[in-house]
Amino acid sequence: MRHGIRASTTTLLTLAVAAFCAASCAQRPPLPPPPGPPARALMVREGRISLQVTAYVELHAWLATAARTGAEVDPALETARLAYARSLRDDDDDLLLERTARALSACADDHCSSTAVASEGFGHAYDRALPHFVARTWADRASAAWVGLEASRAVLGAIGPAADAIFTRAASDLGLTWPDHPVPISVVSEAPPVGRAALAPVALSTRGRCFFRDRATGRGPDEGVDQARILDCLLVHALSAVQGEDAALAGPLHDTLVRELGPHDGERAWSLLIIHSAATIVTGWEPKHRSVHRRSAEAVELSMLEWLAKEWRGARAEPLDAFAARYAARWREVHPAKE
Numbered sequence: 001m002r003h004g005i006r007a008s009t010t011t012l013l014t015l016a017v018a019a020f021c022a023a024s025c026a027q028r029p030p031l032p033p034p035p036g037p038p039a040r041a042l043m044v045r046e047g048r049i050s051l052q053v054t055a056y057v058e059l060h061a062w063l064a065t066a067a068r069t070g071a072e073v074d075p076a077l078e079t080a081r082l083a084y085a086r087s088l089r090d091d092d093d094d095l096l097l098e099r100t101a102r103a104l105s106a107c108a109d110d111h112c113s114s115t116a117v118a119s120e121g122f123g124h125a126y127d128r129a130l131p132h133f134v135a136r137t138w139a140d141r142a143s144a145a146w147v148g149l150e151a152s153r154a155v156l157g158a159i160g161p162a163a164d165a166i167f168t169r170a171a172s173d174l175g176l177t178w179p180d181h182p183v184p185i186s187v188v189s190e191a192p193p194v195g196r197a198a199l200a201p202v203a204l205s206t207r208g209r210c211f212f213r214d215r216a217t218g219r220g221p222d223e224g225v226d227q228a229r230i231l232d233c234l235l236v237h238a239l240s241a242v243q244g245e246d247a248a249l250a251g252p253l254h255d256t257l258v259r260e261l262g263p264h265d266g267e268r269a270w271s272l273l274i275i276h277s278a279a280t281i282v283t284g285w286e287p288k289h290r291s292v293h294r295r296s297a298e299a300v301e302l303s304m305l306e307w308l309a310k311e312w313r314g315a316r317a318e319p320l321d322a323f324a325a326r327y328a329a330r331w332r333e334v335h336p337a338k339e
Helices: 011-021 055-069 076-088 095-105 112-119 123-137 138-159 161-175 224-244 251-285 292-309 321-332
Strands: 040-046 050-053 183-188
Touching: 040 138, 050 055, 050 095, 050 138, 050 224, 055 076, 055 095, 055 112, 055 123, 055 138, 055 183, 076 095, 076 123, 076 292, 095 112, 095 183, 112 123, 123 138, 138 161, 138 183, 161 224, 161 251, 183 224, 224 251, 224 292, 251 292, 251 321
Parallel strands: 050 183
Antiparallel strands: 040 050
């Protein structure tokens, strides 16, 4: 079911819409606003993906952001912020952060969200914070997050069939089987800073680099580059979500990496390959593109990304099991087992 959010008058929303929707939003009318306060789960289907803004992932992202940055929160949420700070202290790979975000992204009611966080150290504090967050803050943060959803929707509408072809090519190269329903991509107003060893943010953030032009280049507006940047971000999150929907869909390349390297390094190698593959495919469509997620991953896995740039050509060039064996061998060289 399609929903919208009433228009915001904040400077943030005005600037974001002007920067990313001036050309393409006109081609696809905005969604009508719902009556009354926003629902706790707002979703829009766009072809192979489902863009969604939910109170559950938004609160999770907000508390994690405050925990990592030390930002002030409403006194009623301070206990939850401290609980997140304790839980995330050693979550350098963002495994806990991402696992919880993925579980919460499937929720459309409070019972589901409570179940999703029940086993985590911050679970009780999250439950206690949720009613206050929904009553006092959710409407404003939902409006901010919705701008990212609308910008993504506008880009997909402007690109049209080319976007679907890029999604199809990416899945084929990786040996993925796309599910028979759209995969969910969570959009939040602000994603937490990535952990020291993490590869990419756990959710698509309206205030993140996916939606803001790199002004350091000094270039003027370039609609193609802006579209490519958002498309790349959507592609990375979508490909990552496929396995989360059903492990059987990930295919032989993923399974071989996990078998060869173990669950932790295998999943990490797979995520890095998704980031690199998405950047390569989108750059083929827009040569001036520079991937936000690939630049982030370079900070922690530069050597492996340089190897992938030379060796990865997709399933059309080499059997996936053969590439997986070479990739795993190189991974072990760069990441020797700790004594």
